[in-house]
Amino acid sequence: MVLHLPSDALDILRELNAAGYAAYAVGGCVRDALMGREPKDVDICTSATPEEMKRVFAASHVVETGLKHGTLTVVRRHVPYEVTTFRLDGGYTDHRHPDSVRFVSDVREDLARRDFTVNAMAWNPEEGLVDAFGGQADLAAGLLRCVGDPVTRFTEDALRVMRALRFAAVYGFRIEDKTAEAARKMAPGILEVAAERVRVELAKLLCGPHAGDILRAYADIITLLIPELKPCLGFDQRNPHHRYDVWEHTVRAVENAPATETLRLTMLLHDAGKPETFTVDEDGVGHFYGHAKRSGEIAERVAERFRLDNATRDRVLLLVRHHDDFLHSEPKQMLRELNRVGEEAVRQLIEVRRADALATGTVDPAEVSAVCGALLRALEDTLASQACFSLKQLAVSGRDLIAAGMRPGPALGDTLEALLQAVMDGRVENDREKLLEMAKQRIADTARA
Numbered sequence: 232m233v234l235h236l237p238s239d240a241l242d243i244l245r246e247l248n249a250a251g252y253a254a255y256a257v258g259g260c261v262r263d264a265l266m267g268r269e270p271k272d273v274d275i276c277t278s279a280t281p282e283e284m285k286r287v288f289a290a291s292h293v294v295e296t297g298l299k300h301g302t303l304t305v306v307r308r309h310v311p312y313e314v315t316t317f318r319l320d321g322g323y324t325d326h327r328h329p330d331s332v333r334f335v336s337d338v339r340e341d342l343a344r345r346d347f348t349v350n351a352m353a354w355n356p357e358e359g360l361v362d363a364f365g366g367q368a369d370l371a372a373g374l375l376r377c378v379g380d381p382v383t384r385f386t387e388d389a390l391r392v393m394r395a396l397r398f399a400a401v402y403g404f405r406i407e408d409k410t411a412e413a414a415r416k417m418a419p420g421i422l423e424v425a426a427e428r429v430r431v432e433l434a435k436l437l438c439g440p441h442a443g444d445i446l447r448a449y450a451d452i453i454t455l456l457i458p459e460l461k462p463c464l465g466f467d468q469r470n471p472h473h474r475y476d477v478w479e480h481t482v483r484a485v486e487n488a489p490a491t492e493t494l495r496l497t498m499l500l501h502d503a504g505k506p507e508t509f510t511v512d513e514d515g516v517g518h519f520y521g522h523a524k525r526s527g528e529i530a531e532r533v534a535e536r537f538r539l540d541n542a543t544r545d546r547v548l549l550l551v552r553h554h555d556d557f558l559h560s561e562p563k564q565m566l567r568e569l570n571r572v573g574e575e576a577v578r579q580l581i582e583v584r585r586a587d588a589l590a591t592g593t594v595d596p597a598e599v600s601a602v603c604g605a606l607l608r609a610l611e612d613t614l615a616s617q618a619c620f621s622l623k624q625l626a627v628s629g630r631d632l633i634a635a636g637m638r639p640g641p642a643l644g645d646t647l648e649a650l651l652q653a654v655m656d657g658r659v660e661n662d663r664e665k666l667l668e669m670a671k672q673r674i675a676d677t678a679r680a
Contacts, residue, residue: 246287258345261360262350262352262366346394347378400439415449434496437495447479471516475592487586497550503529504522523554530548553572554580556580570620581603625666
């Protein structure tokens with residue numbers, strides 16, 4: 232069997248072999264290659280100890296990544312390749328990292344410590360595929376199965392529970408029954424894992440082509456991580472505009488959103504506030520007045536818990552808080568929307584609207600496409616017209632107003648904002664002289680008052 236790996240990775244294998252050591256490509260790169268996918272990273276395992284590896288690669292650019300655990304990184308043409316000594320892991324006190332490692336000489340012993348059978352395969356050009364745990368058969372069957380006892384695997388590293396859900400969402404694997412049972416049993420251990428690491432797995436899960444299937448099948452694990460979503464499960468909306476309960480609507484909204492962390496996380500949280508804001512009118516129809524605001528408050532808590540970077544956090548909160556706003560294709564209204572949130576956020580709000588509408592189950596997809604298409608055309612037309620919608624586009628600046636005699640301070644900012652509003656309303660052209668004239672008149676009027 233021949234796997235197509237980068238030439239530099241093959242060179243590293245050959246150099247280790249030439250020095251008398253066994254060496255294999257291992258893990259995800261083998262899995263991806265067998266699936267006909269381009270491997271993102273190539274990891275290598277070897278019988279060479281760290282000191283022996285350092286001698287083999289003495290002429291190479293080497294980074295001593297984690298010698299304690301037998302790993303160093305060989306850099307070839309700016310691409311890093313992790314090379315790790317065959318090893319067995321000791322106990323996992325922190326449910327994440329082994330307390331100790333013991334170097335071994337047989338690759339099969341090394342493969343036995345890995346998480347899932349599809350990740351426990353190794354390959355080199357001379358020996359071919361080493362598959363001691365049925366990974367190739369599981370891969371062909373689309374099955375995700377732990378190596379050995381699944382409870383033990385998840386006890387060692389609780390993040391593996393999220394990795395299982397992520398692999399299933401990305402590759403469409405079915406999680407084998409005993410592995411799924413153990414994942415549910417051991418899921419509380421995820422709460423002890425660093426939030427940043429959980430966030431990475433959750434983001435990859437949400438962006439997977441099969442994310443919806445996993446959110447439905449493993450809602451218990453998802454709501455363990457985000458308990459604010461638990462009330463959404465089975466919550467009847469009692470509204471003719473919604474065919475599904477809040478959770479199913481949420482899942483469908485995620486499925487219909489573009490596969491970016493920002494948009495998928497927005498749709499996961501956009502209706503989190505509905506159960507708390509639910510009311511029923513005299514006709515028995517359900518309403519959720521103020522749910523966008525409440526969802527925004529929940530999203531803020533979730534963002535803090537997962538320690539989102541500021542840019543992602545701020546954008547998700549903006550989109551959640553404004554997901555229910557009515558967007559207009561009328562030019563002046565589009566201009567004001569651009570002024571309020573900026574071009575990128577307007578584009579994202581249109582995608583949010585599309586995903587939200589399609590997830591109701593009560594509207595014609597063609598109608599949704601037409602409405603969102605009209606909004607996008609209005610946005611493009613507004614941008615093409617080079618209409619002014621931000622202070623940086625205004626033909627005058629704070630320096631111009633100071634030069635005209637205005638003092639620095641809050642009033643200067645208020646004047647600039649007033650000029651921008653006048654330009655957007657069409658009351659004055661975005662012309663430097665005309666804006667200065669308006670500013671001077673405003674200053675004079677304020678002085679008389």
